[in-house]
Amino acid sequence: MAIAAKFIQQGTETTAQATPNNESERELAGSAILCEALMREGVEILFGYPGGAIMPFYDSLTSYPALHHVLVRHEQAAAHAADGYSRATGKAGVCVATSGPGATNLVTGLATAFMDSIPLVAITGQVASHFIGRDAFQETDVIGVTQPITKHNFLVRSADEVAAVVHEAFRVAQSGRPGPVLIDIPKDVLLGKATYRPSASRTSSEQMEAIQPTGISEYVAAQAVRLIAQAQRPLIMAGHGIILGNAYNELRVFAEKTTIPVITTLLGLSAFSDTHPLHLGMPGMHGPAHVNRAIGDADLIIAVGMRFDDRVTGKVAGFAPNAQIIHIDIDPSEMHKVKVATLPIVADAKVALATLAKAVAATSKHAWLSEIRSWETETRTRQQQIKHNEEYPDPTGILSAIYDATDGDAIIVSDVGQNQMWTARFYQWTRQNSHITSGGLGTMGFALPAAMGVKMGVPDAPVWAIAGDGGIQMNIQELATLRQEGVAVKVAIMNNGYLGMVRQWQQFFHSRNYSETPMTGPDYTLLAAAYGLTGIRVTRRDEVAGAIKRAMETEGTVIIDFVIEAEANVYPMVAPGSAITSMIEETESV
Amino acid sequence: MMSTTTERSGQMAIPQGTEQAHTLVVLIHDRPGAVDRVVGLLRRRRANMQTIILGRSTQADVVRVTIGIDDSQVSVDQLVEQLRKIVDVVEVTNLAAQEAITRELALIKINATGSQVQEILDYGQRFAAHIIEVTTETVTLEIVSSEDQIEHLLEGVTSYGVREIARSGNISIARGKNA
Numbered sequence: 001m002a003i004a005a006k007f008i009q010q011g012t013e014t015t016a017q018a019t020p021n022n023e024s025e026r027e028l029a030g031s032a033i034l035c036e037a038l039m040r041e042g043v044e045i046l047f048g049y050p051g052g053a054i055m056p057f058y059d060s061l062t063s064y065p066a067l068h069h070v071l072v073r074h075e076q077a078a079a080h081a082a083d084g085y086s087r088a089t090g091k092a093g094v095c096v097a098t099s100g101p102g103a104t105n106l107v108t109g110l111a112t113a114f115m116d117s118i119p120l121v122a123i124t125g126q127v128a129s130h131f132i133g134r135d136a137f138q139e140t141d142v143i144g145v146t147q148p149i150t151k152h153n154f155l156v157r158s159a160d161e162v163a164a165v166v167h168e169a170f171r172v173a174q175s176g177r178p179g180p181v182l183i184d185i186p187k188d189v190l191l192g193k194a195t196y197r198p199s200a201s202r203t204s205s206e207q208m209e210a211i212q213p214t215g216i217s218e219y220v221a222a223q224a225v226r227l228i229a230q231a232q233r234p235l236i237m238a239g240h241g242i243i244l245g246n247a248y249n250e251l252r253v254f255a256e257k258t259t260i261p262v263i264t265t266l267l268g269l270s271a272f273s274d275t276h277p278l279h280l281g282m283p284g285m286h287g288p289a290h291v292n293r294a295i296g297d298a299d300l301i302i303a304v305g306m307r308f309d310d311r312v313t314g315k316v317a318g319f320a321p322n323a324q325i326i327h328i329d330i331d332p333s334e335m336h337k338v339k340v341a342t343l344p345i346v347a348d349a350k351v352a353l354a355t356l357a358k359a360v361a362a363t364s365k366h367a368w369l370s371e372i373r374s375w376e377t378e379t380r381t382r383q384q385q386i387k388h389n390e391e392y393p394d395p396t397g398i399l400s401a402i403y404d405a406t407d408g409d410a411i412i413v414s415d416v417g418q419n420q421m422w423t424a425r426f427y428q429w430t431r432q433n434s435h436i437t438s439g440g441l442g443t444m445g446f447a448l449p450a451a452m453g454v455k456m457g458v459p460d461a462p463v464w465a466i467a468g469d470g471g472i473q474m475n476i477q478e479l480a481t482l483r484q485e486g487v488a489v490k491v492a493i494m495n496n497g498y499l500g501m502v503r504q505w506q507q508f509f510h511s512r513n514y515s516e517t518p519m520t521g522p523d524y525t526l527l528a529a530a531y532g533l534t535g536i537r538v539t540r541r542d543e544v545a546g547a548i549k550r551a552m553e554t555e556g557t558v559i560i561d562f563v564i565e566a567e568a569n570v571y572p573m574v575a576p577g578s579a580i581t582s583m584i585e586e587t588e589s590v
Numbered sequence: 591m592m593s594t595t596t597e598r599s600g601q602m603a604i605p606q607g608t609e610q611a612h613t614l615v616v617l618i619h620d621r622p623g624a625v626d627r628v629v630g631l632l633r634r635r636r637a638n639m640q641t642i643i644l645g646r647s648t649q650a651d652v653v654r655v656t657i658g659i660d661d662s663q664v665s666v667d668q669l670v671e672q673l674r675k676i677v678d679v680v681e682v683t684n685l686a687a688q689e690a691i692t693r694e695l696a697l698i699k700i701n702a703t704g705s706q707v708q709e710i711l712d713y714g715q716r717f718a719a720h721i722i723e724v725t726t727e728t729v730t731l732e733i734v735s736s737e738d739q740i741e742h743l744l745e746g747v748t749s750y751g752v753r754e755i756a757r758s759g760n761i762s763i764a765r766g767k768n769a
Binding site: 144147148151333337 | 623627630667668671675676677678
């Protein structure tokens with residue numbers, strides 16, 4: 001509907017402006033130059049919300065129908081949607097907001113992207129230059145506010161600067177370790193005229209062509225080869241860097257040649273297929289016992305594109321106490337930050353793994369792998385003996401049913417809390433880059449808007465948002481955007497009537513003092529209907545598969561409200577501050 | 591000026607008392623917000639900052655920031671890498687004490703009447719300090735020296751009564767021919 005409205009407005013003014021022309025040099029307003037520069041950057045979609053200071057941009061936008069603007073219902077969702085779009089497509093995501101409250105609403109989304117190294121470009125309107133510092137209406141020092149949560153930010157001083165700043169922003173966001181960049185543009189700069197010369201500034205991709213990916217020297221490779229050859233119990237820990245650096249094949253080739261088992265961190269899930277015989281699982285606080293035990297017993301850890309987050313390491317002194325560490329990361333400031341690396345390698349994951357794969361000799365570490373597998377079988381046998389409630393839909397079953405219904409082809413966007421850990425653990429990650437979640441910041445309310453961005457970036461893939469009944473209520477307003485844009489996201493709510501993860505901690509560490517965790521929500525079927533969408537409520541385990549099938553067959557966005565067991569827990573669990581090898585396991589008495 | 595080794599997760603092995611004085615020379619582009627980014631990072635990453643000086647450098651659009659930090663070697667190395675990631679930062683050098691020539695300027699206003707003025711002048715000359723103002727009640731000394739020498743000078747004049755001290759903080763330059 002939004003698109004239709006745009007075309008109607010445009011009907012009479014089809015101008016030469018509509019397509020960027022690299023040859024021409026002409027006088028344009030800052031707002032039009034902004035659109036031209038976005039077009040040159042290959043931007044197809046922007047998530048945003050208009051307001052006073054940014055209005056000149058919205059005025060120009062109608063002359064650029066190729067820039068598809070999605071009107072979100074809250075600026076936080078614009079940032080998350082751009083984030084989801086970026087994670088799914090590998091391109092920079094773009095979000096737009098006005099000054100003051102519009103810009104501050106982006107903050108959570110920027111912080112989320114910053115923690116997970118996601119290339120975003122956020123464009124905010126600012127009060128006119130002569131008002132800055134005068135406490136003007138809707139003025140906020142957005143440069144100051146976003147400084148610690150952006151890779152860089154720009155205050156544009158004149159219309160002449162706009163194009164160069166936009167290209168520079170896209171370069172900073174996408175090069176090296178990616179991250180969000182904010183461009184703050186005062187209203188007078190948007191309205192001001194300047195001569196636009198496309199040839200005067202190079203686009204981010206033109207700038208980046210000149211940058212060689214950081215490789216590794218022969219000397220360093222030789223040291224790595226020596227450490228690998230000496231190791232009896234080596235592990236690869238693959239993180240987000242594999243996905244961001246598109247190093248899937250290099251990782252697989254390296255792992256297969258050395259037969260070293262592969263652990264994928266939360267953000268590394270789907271970087272290496274779960275069905276691969278060398279794949280072990282996720283490490284850390286909610287990782288399966290055999291993975292954490294393997295880390296405890298390892299004599300070499302090859303960490304690639306991961307940063308030893310505290311949810312991965314637990315008590316640092318107890319993490320891989322017997323292992324030497326080869327740490328490969330593109331960001332030099334990650335070296336020795338948490339674990340002192342035996343061999344730090346500052347390099348692009350793709351280049352480094354390709355070099356190492358070539359340099360190492362083919363080996364067989366099967367004895368080590370079968371030892372780990374025997375621990376896995378042990379745990380599984382013990383778990384199978386535990387009697388579970390069979391009546392309620394169970395999270396494990398819901399996730400495998402989604403996998404089955406989509407032939408593993410879906411992209412899964414999880415929220416934060418128990419739903420996130422169940423998703424990480426029990427979905428089978430076979431499609432590359434199919435797992436999307438807010439890992440570092442742990443942002444509730446991420447899943448729904450991010451899933452919208454994912455679906456708009458990869459329209460052919462089935463996209464599922466998995467959220468708890470807490471998180472889904474944090475950005476629920478985006479159902480209206482999904483409806484208006486006609487975007488089909490399937491939403492699975494794991495509804496236990498609690499803020500489940502906090503409740504689980506209260507159960508384990510605060511004597512079941514369920515302080516402010518029981519919560520109610522709306523009737524999601526009625527809510528869906530109110531937004532013009534379809535809602536399904538599932539209260540019995542035998543209805544799960546049918547409901548998922550129905551959701552897949554129904555056009556548009558569908559919400560399934562899975563009423564799960566109220567006090568279901570995520571097992572196993574490492575208590576905060578403990579070594580990851582000491583885990584709380586599920587027992588009969590629950 | 592607290593002096594404990596800042597505890598950081600993952601670096602628990604660093605024993606207390608291993609902090610040392612480090613001088614970071616950070617060259618940054620002279621752009622709005624650039625200084626803010628450097629200072630903000632030092633705060634966020636819990637740098638135990640003692641002094642910070644801003645001044646011009648050899649290039650017109652580059653500001654030289656000299657930062658004195660007391661911390662363990664590994665923590666300072668971390669800060670250096672973090673600083674290098676700031677887009678406005680051109681270059682970061684961690685000058686070890688023995689490799690650096692370090693100077694501070696201090697202006698010291700001391701109570702002095704009659705013959706005390708000459709006493710203070712004589713005493714100051716041992717430190718190459720000189721009097722830059724004399725009033726009926728005070729003399730003001732100027733000294734450019736190392737932090738230690740300034741402390742020494744101060745010890746010698748406390749008995750007269752020190753009204754005010756203005757200290758610039760340290761600036762440093764590498765020894766030898768290299769920039």
